[in-house]
Amino acid sequence: MEDIVREDEATLRSRALDLEGEHVADLVEHLNEHEPEEAPAILAGLSEDRLIEVLDQPEFEASVELISSLPIGRAVRVLAGMSADRATDLLAEIEEPRRSQLIAKLDPETRNAVARLAAYPEGSAGSIMTTEVVSVPANWTVGQTLQHIRVVEKSRETIYTICVLDPVTQALVQTVTLRRLIAAEPNAPVLSAARHRRPITVTPRTDREEVARLFSKYDQIAVPVVDERFHVVGIVTVDDIIDTIFEESTEDVQKFGGMEALDEPYMDISFLMMMRKRAGWLCALFIGEMLTATAMQHFETELEKAIVLTLFIPLIMSSGGNSGSQATSLIIRALALGEVKLRDWWRVALRELPSGLTLGAILGTLGIIRITVWQMLGLYDYGEHWILVAATVGTGLLGIVTFGSMTGSMLPFILQRLGFDPASASAPFVATLVDVTGLVIYFSVALVILSGTLL
Amino acid sequence: MEDIVREDEATLRSRALDLEGEHVADLVEHLNEHEPEEAPAILAGLSEDRLIEVLDQPEFEASVELISSLPIGRAVRVLAGMSADRATDLLAEIEEPRRSQLIAKLDPETRNAVARLAAYPEGSAGSIMTTEVVSVPANWTVGQTLQHIRVVEKSRETIYTICVLDPVTQALVQTVTLRRLIAAEPNAPVLSAARHRRPITVTPRTDREEVARLFSKYDQIAVPVVDERFHVVGIVTVDDIIDTIFEESTEDVQKFGGMEALDEPYMDISFLMMMRKRAGWLCALFIGEMLTATAMQHFETELEKAIVLTLFIPLIMSSGGNSGSQATSLIIRALALGEVKLRDWWRVALRELPSGLTLGAILGTLGIIRITVWQMLGLYDYGEHWILVAATVGTGLLGIVTFGSMTGSMLPFILQRLGFDPASASAPFVATLVDVTGLVIYFSVALVILSGTLL
Structure with a gap:
């Protein structure tokens, strides 16, 4: 029993030491595991220099709670000691009337720096710079x-x-x-x-x-x-x-996944915020995708006559979406890295057309082989006109994969031209665009090839 | 006429000046616009220090051509002057017997450094470090x-x-x-x-x-x-x-788009290489997606009895894929940033289950509203059992969106556990997984709800 007490004391003492001695990034990581309300108590008695170091870490989650718990004189000294860009970000999060009180007591130099930095728009060089220059x-x-x-x-x-x-x-x-x-x-x-x-x-x-x-x-x-x-x-x-590059690429991946960028770590974001970031795009895509039902209704007569055509709808649609998703991811990154500029859209189109045709021909051949093998082995009977069905599927794939590559590669350019972030051209967005058109292409091909036999 | 000649001379002279005076990154950008074979001629007469600066830029595309064009003594001096990590990368690209000749003539210190650096695996700290330490x-x-x-x-x-x-x-x-x-x-x-x-x-x-x-x-x-x-x-x-962070996020986006990472800028890669990077995954996904045709064949009797069910197949499948793609993009980034570790999979599952159910309920409701409104307004007749059809679509969406969120969030963990890159869990990969199961869920729901009426 006594041993345990002694060990605890030792742990406590070493913890107390760690507050000053540990790498500030490690200390912040440790603090972030506690509730923000606990931070002031844990850090009570910390030296002012160390307090400034902790608050200078953008990763520290309890900075508002901590600065609010300090006597106003100490809070002002700490703010003045922090780098101006962090102090500006922190002040923006503090609620009134406390914020105005703090700003009023700052020395004129810091106050001016904060006022200037706060005026720059988010995502600009002004918003991430600091004013302390040699x-x-x-x-x-x-x-x-x-x-x-x-x-x-x-x-x-x-x-x-x-x-x-x-x-x-x-x-x-x-x-x-x-x-x-x-x-x-x-x-x-x-x-x-x-x-x-x-x-x-x-x-x-x-x-x-x-x-x-x-x-x-x-x-x-x-x-x-x-x-x-x-x-x-x-x-x-x-x-x-x-930090900027990490944040921007997280945003790009999340947008490409078909949602709004989170701005916060996955584990920290509230359920409601998560739903808001995801439901918006999901509903928009759903409403766009409803056009597939309309397209299908339009071809209902053909569907009834040739049920066999429906069997390949998911296969064909997904192939168009996949080729589009590949092309989009390529162009989004090329634009983000500055490898390709807006004016290069036609060069890209000239590359994607042969790419799409080649990939479409490969998948079309695979599709024809699939139908032929199943028919020959007696795994499934596609009817007496199975050769025509195979031709329809193959030709449809050629058209849809080409269309997918073109749509996927041009969408980021179109979005950028319209003033949107090209990274909003998400995989689901492209897939939705391609799905509706893909159905129309597939049924049009079917009407040409199967007219007089199945249709 | 004379004026033009004089102007050209001036341009030439200013260009000659630029070679030494310009920022090395700008000079390299300018050189990269020429064919690699032209670089030695353009840079003939460049000072040795400047040559080293140019070759130290990883972006410079003609480094092999340039070093191969130099007399061996000068080439060796330039290599020794370069940072050891760049010299190692460059030597790896030079063909034999020239490479061995160069290495043999290097001073022992540089030779040792190059030998050691070349031994570290790609993507390791050893492969991007330099040996010139103070x-x-x-x-x-x-x-x-x-x-x-x-x-x-x-x-x-x-x-x-x-x-x-x-x-x-x-x-x-x-x-x-x-x-x-x-x-x-x-x-x-x-x-x-x-x-x-x-x-x-x-x-x-x-x-x-x-x-x-x-x-x-x-x-x-x-x-x-x-x-x-x-x-x-x-x-x-x-x-x-x-450079590492830029490269890694480009790789992540391209993999997430459903292809192999390119390793080269979009505009520079050859058509054949591009096809290799894209066709492999596209074919793999296509073959996986063929299971949808098998699933559809399995439910052919139901399809024939209730053509109305086919109308919603694209809508339902894409919703599952989209919710899966969102969840995957979230988890891939959270894993890449270290916000979430492998052992946290169950925490993520506990977050994604309610997320999926909520999003599924929202989309399910939208789907039911769509069918009800079209039926009421007489835009389309879903038959006397339209209420049951709406219930099938709504319940199907609830199940598929939930399944999509769960699959999408768990797939990166499973891949990482199996030793693969979690970023290989691409949007198309998740969509393919969800499509096949989604069809089975949809038809199973239909069998329960519509049994005795339509089926």
């Missing part, structure tokens, strides 16, 4: 710059990319990396450490996906954000870009 | 370390993360960031600039997706790769991680 005038030396970096290091999100400004206009002249500064001659001018190329920059309204592509293309660790007069308003750092 | 013994001071960094800067892929080694065993003790070194007291021991936490490391066999998650979680710029004795064998840098 910048020096172009007439400084390498040594002066390094000395300045040493002084401001603690208060800047990144010091690996330094903005060199025109001493008069304050406009961005160049960016210098810390790596080249370190290796440069201390008495040389700071610009001697810069590469003589235009600096990579973005504007506050650049889409964050576009920013991510720039990071990937130019292997950057941080990219300054400049306004129209080339004044530096902030900097985007690579850690935010990694 | 490491210092733990008994050095901050000042000594900074001086060392200045000397080796040019030959290291990253200098932002420094490995501090045990002076005796050479095992990794800590990592220090350049940022904290810069701000530290020059005479203090190097370890004083380290945070007193275990360093974030991976092993050469860690999956690169797992490495990417670590970068994201701990906001790292570089992560050392250590062997079982904690000796540093390389380092993974954030630019390779960004």
